[in-house]
């Protein structure tokens with residue numbers, strides 16, 4: 001089966017591409033490389049990369065029907081869509097950029113999927129309705145009440161920034177498109193993706209970096225550099241925010257499970273994707289110090305607007321229905337793998 005991975009040259013996308021290939025499927029990556037890394041796909045994973053815009057309808061139509069030269073006649077059987085901008089702070093300053101890229105481009109992809117049904121019928125290509133796995137986020141939940149932790153799929157979704165809203169709107173569109181056009185889809189609402197490929201081939205390389213663990217690793221052992229901790233008066237055990245960190249390998253495996261579910265069943269469903277365990281910012285800092293043996297300067301500063309005190313997923317539904325289990329998502333392993341990748345790439 002030929003799987004189109006949109007945004008596959010990014011952090012989670014490249015790990016997902018690796019998981020899909022390892023499972024015996026044939027991945028093809030479409031990425032505009034605005035934040036992606038060509039060498040990870042072409043040189044390391046040795047997977048075809050098409051450089052282009054997710055919402056380029058003509059390009060997409062050609063890819064899906066196997067008419068693009070890189071596909072050599074292979075038609076696409078399913079799509080995993082990870083392409084998006086994901087910086088919450090930036091989304092508040094530049095909402096138009098986020099709605100255009102995250103919402104507008106995705107709507108274009110989905111419109112192409114509607115047109116495919118008739119085209120494929122004429123050309124006798126299956127499936128007529130292309131299964132679609134979508135990268136959603138815990139940011140769709142906004143600031144959940146403490147009584148609602150761990151967060152299950154039924155919790156109220158009330159995002160508080162354009163990033164979270166753009167993702168929730170797509171979830172709703174997917175529901176509408178399933179009702180009206182029977183496009184099968186699964187939305188995976190990731191909690192905090194972290195760590196690096198256990199084989200150290202792939203890892204996190206965002207610019208600018210906004211994620212806690214790579215920021216800490218960068219600041220470790222550097223007297224000039226410190227890590228900012230936003231707020232130490234939250235209603236948590238040590239006053240700092242608590243997050244659910246999920247290893248990028250485990251996240252990628254969940255995409256394989258989701259894909260296999262919608263290849264067989266024409267459903268529209270949603271899964272929270274975390275481990276069910278939370279760690280405070282201070283616990284993460286302390287574990288980074290232990291794993292690396294290095295010291296770190298910490299600056300406690302004011303809370304950031306809109307940071308929920310605690311975000312922990314309930315993974316019950318995905319464990320039960322997709323038989324997904326985290327393998328590497330304990331904090332120490334996450335940090336060990338991230339550190340190994342950091343050392344490999346900073347030398």
Ligand SMILES: NC(=O)c1ccc[n+]([C@@H]2O[C@H](COP(=O)([O-])OP(=O)(O)OC[C@H]3O[C@@H](n4cnc5c(N)ncnc54)[C@H](O)[C@@H]3O)[C@@H](O)[C@H]2O)c1
Nearest residue numbers: 007009010011012032034035036054082083084086190193
């Ligand atoms: N990293 C996390 O902790 C996290 C948490 C929740 C949800 N997510 C979601 O997961 C997905 C992947 O996140 P990531 O951390 O790997 O980000 P990333 O920036 O590393 O990867 C995104 C990829 O999409 C590509 N891209 C963006 N817009 C595109 C477009 N219009 N056309 C083609 N390619 C485009 C980028 O070049 C990049 O390679 C995103 O949708 C993000 O919202 C991430």
